[in-house]
Amino acid sequence: MKYDGKINLLLLLIGYCLLTSLISSGDSSLEYDYYRESCPQSLHVIRSTLRRIYDRNSTVAPAILRLVFHDCFVQGCDASVLLDRTVFMGSEKDTLPNQSLKAFDHIDLIKSELENVCPGVVSCADLLVVAARESVVLAGGPYYPVHTGRKDSDHSYPEISYELPSPLDDLPTTIARFASRGFTEKETVTLLGAHSTGMIHCKFFERRLYKFGGTDQPDPSMDPEFAELLRSVCNNNQTQAHSSSAAPSASPSASPSSPTTGSSSKTGEERSMKMDYEGRGSSFGILYYQGLLQGKGIMFVDQQLTAGEETANWVRQYASDVSMFHRDFAQVMMKLSSIQVLTGQNGEVRTNCREVTSSLW
Numbered sequence: 001m002k003y004d005g006k007i008n009l010l011l012l013l014i015g016y017c018l019l020t021s022l023i024s025s026g027d028s029s030l031e032y033d034y035y036r037e038s039c040p041q042s043l044h045v046i047r048s049t050l051r052r053i054y055d056r057n058s059t060v061a062p063a064i065l066r067l068v069f070h071d072c073f074v075q076g077c078d079a080s081v082l083l084d085r086t087v088f089m090g091s092e093k094d095t096l097p098n099q100s101l102k103a104f105d106h107i108d109l110i111k112s113e114l115e116n117v118c119p120g121v122v123s124c125a126d127l128l129v130v131a132a133r134e135s136v137v138l139a140g141g142p143y144y145p146v147h148t149g150r151k152d153s154d155h156s157y158p159e160i161s162y163e164l165p166s167p168l169d170d171l172p173t174t175i176a177r178f179a180s181r182g183f184t185e186k187e188t189v190t191l192l193g194a195h196s197t198g199m200i201h202c203k204f205f206e207r208r209l210y211k212f213g214g215t216d217q218p219d220p221s222m223d224p225e226f227a228e229l230l231r232s233v234c235n236n237n238q239t240q241a242h243s244s245s246a247a248p249s250a251s252p253s254a255s256p257s258s259p260t261t262g263s264s265s266k267t268g269e270e271r272s273m274k275m276d277y278e279g280r281g282s283s284f285g286i287l288y289y290q291g292l293l294q295g296k297g298i299m300f301v302d303q304q305l306t307a308g309e310e311t312a313n314w315v316r317q318y319a320s321d322v323s324m325f326h327r328d329f330a331q332v333m334m335k336l337s338s339i340q341v342l343t344g345q346n347g348e349v350r351t352n353c354r355e356v357t358s359s360l361w
């Protein structure tokens with residue numbers, strides 16, 4: 001009897017540890033509500049400032065969600081992506097994979113509100129993961145708890161930015177890139193569900209529309225009517241001119257001005273397609289996965305999720321079960337938000353997210 005009781009206690013403890021490790025996604029040095037004493041208003045300030053910006057400009061939500069991915073994938077969630085270039089240090093912002101990132105000015109605004117209430121307390125890395133969580137909710141996705149206590153890096157890692165996945169990657173490359181950051185095939189499929197919201201510029205998919213892979217034909221994995229729609233959005237002449245160019249390059253960011261697509265008054269470089277071009281449903285994710293099953297993935301990298309047995313299986317499951325996707329997306333965002341964080345004495349709290357605080361330069 002006594003022995004049974006001990007086993008039960010042990011099972012309970014193991015269960016608790018498993019649950020905690022699931023919630024903290026493997027990083028026990030982050031805490032729930034880390035700022036409860038040093039800055040109890042911090043979450044409210046981040047949330048309310050973001051919502052105020054969002055009411056004027058809803059593109060901020062997808063932009064911040066993308067930003068957190070580009071931060072956490074490169075040397076962990078340390079806000080290194082926010083650092084500006086200096087004479088002594090290059091910036092991740094200037095590298096090709098990051099050149100269409102947006103929302104840096106919105107992050108500055110949230111940070112200045114935080115500095116007004118608690119100077120030098122809340123890190124930019126925590127600001128970013130909390131704002132990304134709020135952005136997911138604003139985009140119709142699931143709420144998930146984020147632990148806090150991250151510190152900011154005093155360094156930018158432009159060279160590591162080139163490890164970010166490319167829109168032109170095939171499935172094995174994508175799986176390998178995400179595996180290098182500890183994500184499984186299933187989690188890779190789940191993470192890409194973030195492409196349920198926001199905009200995508202034509203230059204990132206135009207090569208699929210005409211002379212794909214050295215042929216004279218569009219990408220055969222694309223639904224022909226969908227390819228036609230994308231061609232009409234991106235403007236034939238401009239697109240053909242660009243289709244022979246090298247890898248996708250930088251361009252000014254564009255904001256959506258039509259309910260279904262980017263504005264036709266924009267130049268070819270600026271034209272873009274809404275990820276949720278069929279209209280924003282209440283179910284973040286479902287249109288993305290259903291679209292993939294119909295050959296309507298906008299980027300090659302997205303459509304490739306249907307090219308592998310295991311990944312296609314998850315695409316099918318998510319297309320038919322949005323609650324399952326939301327649960328998995330919440331979990332994988334918690335994991336993404338905890339990659340290689342700096343805590344305790346490691347790192348610093350920047351007062352301006354663009355500049356290293358402890359720097360001598």
Ligand code: HEM
Pocket residue numbers: 059061062063064065066069100101102165166167168174191192194195197198199200201202204272301
């Ligand atoms: C194979 C991996 C991925 C690739 C190659 C990729 C690439 C891209 C590209 C090229 C764009 C369009 C940017 C533009 O036109 O300005 C984009 C947009 C976006 N990406 Fe990804 N991405 C990937 C994974 C992710 C992940 C894991 C997330 C978040 C968890 C994410 C979130 C977003 C969001 C929200 C947008 C819309 C941004 C906006 O409207 O401002 N992406 N992505």
